[in-house]
Amino acid sequence: MTTVIETSTAARRSAELEEQIALRPNDFRVLTGDRPTGLLHLGHYFGTLHNRVRLQRQGVEMMVIIADYQVLTDRDLAEHLGEHVDDLVLDYLAAGIDPQTATIFTHSAVAALNQLLLPFLSLVSVSELSRNPTVKDEINHSRQAAVSGLMFTYPAHQAADILFCKANLVPVGQDQLPHLELTRTIARRFNDRYGRLLPEPDALLSPAPLLLGTDGTKMSKSRGNAITLSATADETARLIRGAKTDAQRHITYDPQSRPEVSSLVLLAALCLGRDPHDVAADIGPGGAAALKRTVTEAVNEHLAPMRERRTAFAQDRGYLRRILREGNERANAIAEATLAEVRSAMGTRY
Structure with missing residues (x-):
């Protein structure tokens, strides 16, 4: 209390x-x-x-x-x-x-x-x-x-x-x-x-926001379950493909009952600047495959300018x-x- x-x-x-x-x-x-x-x-x-x-x-x-x-x-x-x-x-x-x-x-x-x-x-x-x-x-x-x-x-x-x-x-x-x-x-x-x-x-x-790692636990550098800001588009896609979801096909945003799925929905929503409920509704019956495609595209598009700047500064x-x-x-x-x-x-x- x-x-x-x-x-x-x-x-x-x-x-x-x-x-x-x-x-x-x-x-x-x-x-x-x-x-x-x-x-x-x-x-x-x-x-x-x-x-x-x-x-x-x-x-x-x-x-x-x-x-x-x-x-x-x-x-x-x-x-x-x-x-x-x-x-x-x-x-x-x-x-x-x-x-x-x-x-x-x-x-x-x-x-x-x-x-x-x-x-x-x-x-x-x-x-x-x-x-x-x-x-x-x-x-x-x-x-x-x-x-x-x-x-x-x-x-x-x-x-x-x-x-x-x-x-x-x-x-x-x-x-x-x-x-x-x-x-x-x-x-x-x-x-x-x-x-x-x-x-x-x-x-x-x-x-x-609480974003879970790809294994469904707290996102952490030491646990190897995080998508780094410097990851390439291909690395990001691979990590998201391997992310944990659940057995339900229909995608909803319910952080309490469906934490892994909801974390992915939230990540897409943050990158897109949208409400996570709306993102989930758009995916709906598309299942985990559609969810992961949406997340991958949203993350890569959002990070693309940051990756370009990072590469330039690293020179x-x-x-x-x-x-x-x-x-x-x-x-x-x-x-x-x-x-x-x-x-x-x-x-x-x-």
Whole structure:
């Protein structure tokens, strides 16, 4: 019941924020980002990337963190990290993130950001960290033989990521609300102890649709059930042909009773900009074969311009490095200014 109430409150606040963004986009700074663990997929695109591009086009300042240190939260080695960082930048550019106005930067390159972690950890208890439901879920799915300290303190790391730039808006899904609430708690406690300095960021609940992977479970890079943004048209067709459906021939949109079929219908609807019920009605008695043809055509048509942009950007790796270099410089300047203010507030400038 508590979770339902919290989500309902967050949804109402998000609606208010959307109205404010439409009127005064310059009042907001967003912090968002991803871990560089592989290629982004359609779940990422419709869940977060699409929303980031929308907010940026509305005039909201965008800070996009490539959280390379956080790759180690649930695995022992950060394999192919440089390659994955480049892939993230390419996916951002292909989706429409504009590096001229967005600050794209890497976690490890911003030393002052990471120095904020120590005072922030002093503001939360061990029990508060241990009962965070998102951390519990990450631990259950961890690739490590034992839970590392980095995993345990993950919410405090995210708080530093958000608060170093004084972001006041964080687009999240429902599962990330506990993380953001801990960030708000850290900001509030710091302000109570040392004077008001840090904003308590608001959650902007993303209307992210639940897209299942091709095997009917959560779409995930690690499960090999995702359609990546960089997949070719032929690869996309092959993956969709192999997607799980059900035994009923007539196609309907019923996420509760027919999750696999409904996820495919929803994917087509998102790509076509249509209501999923209407898409299902059009397919109707055509069955799974017609459904998969519709989805394949819709996805490939929607991704075609993004794939073209990605291919073009991939020809100039120097440009990708320049984006990161300039983004890291901007992020470092912001982080050093915030750290100086934190030190002054705490009386640790000598």
